[in-house]
Amino acid sequence: MIKPLDDITSPILRELIQWWQQACPPDGLPLRRAFDPVRFPKLWPHLFICDVQSTDGEYQFIYRYTGTQIDRNFKTNGTGKKITEMPIENALNSIFEQFSRTVAELQPTYCEHSFVTDNNRFVHFVRLITPVSTDGDRVDYLIGACEFLRAWEEPVED
Numbered sequence: 001m002i003k004p005l006d007d008i009t010s011p012i013l014r015e016l017i018q019w020w021q022q023a024c025p026p027d028g029l030p031l032r033r034a035f036d037p038v039r040f041p042k043l044w045p046h047l048f049i050c051d052v053q054s055t056d057g058e059y060q061f062i063y064r065y066t067g068t069q070i071d072r073n074f075k076t077n078g079t080g081k082k083i084t085e086m087p088i089e090n091a092l093n094s095i096f097e098q099f100s101r102t103v104a105e106l107q108p109t110y111c112e113h114s115f116v117t118d119n120n121r122f123v124h125f126v127r128l129i130t131p132v133s134t135d136g137d138r139v140d141y142l143i144g145a146c147e148f149l150r151a152w153e154e155p156v157e158d
Contacts, residue, residue, distance in 0.1 A: 002098065002111045003126075010147045012046050013110070013128040018109060018145075020130040028136040029106060035132060035143055043145055045069040047076070050142040053102055061099050061142065073151045075119050087118035102129045103139045124150040 005156070023030035037044065045067040053060040063086075064073050066078030074087055088095055091113055102109045108131070114124040129144040 001113075002101075002109060004136060005108060005110050008110055008126075008128065012043060012145055012147050013126060014095055015040060015043060016128055016130060016143070017108060017110075018147050020132075024138070025040070029131055029133040029139065032132045032134050032141050033134060034105075043067075046145040048142075048146070049058070049145050050083070052140050052142060054103075059096075059100050059103060061096075064141075067145075069148060070146055073121070073123055073125070073146075073148045074117060075121055087121075089118050090115040097140060098127075099129060102131050102142060106131055106139065114153070122150070123153050125149060 004073055005017060008011040008017055019035065023034045037047065040047075046069050047065065047067045047072055048063055049065045051062045051064055063078045063081050063083070073078050076087055078086055083096060083099065084092065089097065095113070098109050098111050109129045110126070112128075114122075114128045116122050125146045125148045127144060127146045129142050131139040132141045132143055134140055
């Protein structure tokens with residue numbers, strides 16, 4: 001579910017949105033090189049960076065980096081995977097839509113999710129997705145963070 005940016009209460013996500021708002025010029029997008037992860041050590045475990053590729057108007061998102069909290073809660077190493085290769089089939093359409101919306105609207109997207117992953121793990125988290133660019137005009141990276149509110153193993157039915 002998409003939520004207003006004003007609803008962000010997580011200190012982790014607030015740190016990222018504050019960076020994006022300060023780095024964003026009035027007539028473009030923050031540059032990828034302006035984001036130095038070394039300046040945000042509290043974000044590292046929650047951080048993800050995605051390449052955005054577009055062919056004939058179809059987006060593809062590839063995780064260049066996923067933090068340890070993301071990997072632990074999804075029980076996979078996301079780095080190098082396409083979004084469609086993550087264990088999120090139950091929520092893939094809405095998550096893909098949110099990533100696409102962030103690219104198309106050139107604006108951050110804040111959302112909340114609760115679902116059971118493909119590997120039987122219940123996750124409840126809030127996520128911020130921010131668009132960034134190498135040239136200031138076209139979104140070619142997404143920098144985001146997830147804060148997991150709850151996660152546990154679901155019982156497997158026989």
